[in-house]
Amino acid sequence: MQILDGKALAQQIETEIKSEVGVLSQKGITPGLAVILVGNDPASQSYVNMKAKACKRTGIYSITHEMPENIAQDSLLQTITMLNANPNIDGILVQLPLPKHIDTTAVLEAIAPHKDVDGFHPFNMGRIFANLAGFVPATPMGVLSLLKHYKIEIQGKNVVIVGASNIVGKPLGALFLNENATITLCHIYTQDLIAHTKNADILCVAVGKPNLITKEMVKQGAIVVDIGISKLPSGQIVGDVDFENVAPLCEFITPVPGGVGPMTIASLLQNTLKSAKLRANH
Structure with a gap:
C-alpha cells in the first residue's frame, strides 16, 4: 500500500508556479x-x-x-x-x-x-465534455494530476465515482473518460452501491459522509481517492473512506487531510497562472 501524497506534490507545483510568476512579473x-x-x-x-x-x-x-x-x-x-x-x-x-x-x-x-478559474461556467464545463482545452475544476484536475504523478495507468481501467456533483463527480467522470477509462458514476439513487464499488480499479469518493466506504466495498489492489472531508465532533478531520480498514487492501490511497485538498488549491493556482499567461500573450 502506497500513500498518494497530495501535500508533497502540491508543494512541488507551488515551487514551479512561483518561478513562472517571477518570469511573468519581469514582463510587468x-x-x-x-x-x-x-x-x-x-x-x-x-x-x-x-x-x-x-x-x-x-x-x-x-x-x-x-x-x-x-x-x-x-x-x-x-x-x-x-x-x-x-x-x-x-x-x-x-x-x-x-x-x-x-x-x-x-x-x-x-x-x-x-x-473562470474554478471551471464551473457552462462554457468551460462543455469544453471538458468535448475534450477541448479550457479551465478544468480544481478538484478533478488535482485528482488527475496526483494519479499521473504516481504514474498510475488510467486507460482501460474501471473507474467508479461516488458522488455526482457538478463541482466534482461529473467533471471528474469526463476527465477519466477523456483518458479512455470506463466510468461508473454513482449517486444517492444508485441501487446496490457495493456492486459498483467492488468492481472499481480506481474508486473516487466525493460525498462528505464519514466512513461511507468500508473494506467490504473495495477490492484487493484497488486505487482509492478520498475527496470527501468532514469534521467529527471530536474535531478530527476525516474523509469518506474508513481509511484504517480500507488502506491495507489498496495499492494506492489518498489520506485525509493531505491528499486531494492541497491538490485542489495547487490546481486553482495553476488555472490562475494559465489565465495570466493568456493575458500576457494577447
Whole structure:
C-alpha cells in the first residue's frame, strides 16, 4: 500500500508556479485572483484563507471581497461585472455554497469564461465534455494530476465515482473518460452501491459522509481517492473512506487531510497562472 501524497506534490507545483510568476512579473504582469465570500460559514472562511495564503506563497496577487449573508443578488452580480472588466484580475472565484436566496447558476454564469478559474461556467464545463482545452475544476484536475504523478495507468481501467456533483463527480467522470477509462458514476439513487464499488480499479469518493466506504466495498489492489472531508465532533478531520480498514487492501490511497485538498488549491493556482499567461500573450 502506497500513500498518494497530495501535500508533497502540491508543494512541488507551488515551487514551479512561483518561478513562472517571477518570469511573468519581469514582463510587468502579476497574476491576480479575486475571491468572493458571502456570509460567515466557518468552512468557507477556512478555504478562502488557505487560498489566500497559497497565493501569497507563490507571488499571485489575491483579493477577497467579503459580503454579508443577506447581500442582494444584484450587488453580487455588479461586483462580478466589475471584476470581469478589471484587467489586473485573471481569475474570479465565488466560494460555494451561496445563501439560499441567491441563484448560484446566475452567479457562476456571470463570470467571464476566460476568468473562470474554478471551471464551473457552462462554457468551460462543455469544453471538458468535448475534450477541448479550457479551465478544468480544481478538484478533478488535482485528482488527475496526483494519479499521473504516481504514474498510475488510467486507460482501460474501471473507474467508479461516488458522488455526482457538478463541482466534482461529473467533471471528474469526463476527465477519466477523456483518458479512455470506463466510468461508473454513482449517486444517492444508485441501487446496490457495493456492486459498483467492488468492481472499481480506481474508486473516487466525493460525498462528505464519514466512513461511507468500508473494506467490504473495495477490492484487493484497488486505487482509492478520498475527496470527501468532514469534521467529527471530536474535531478530527476525516474523509469518506474508513481509511484504517480500507488502506491495507489498496495499492494506492489518498489520506485525509493531505491528499486531494492541497491538490485542489495547487490546481486553482495553476488555472490562475494559465489565465495570466493568456493575458500576457494577447
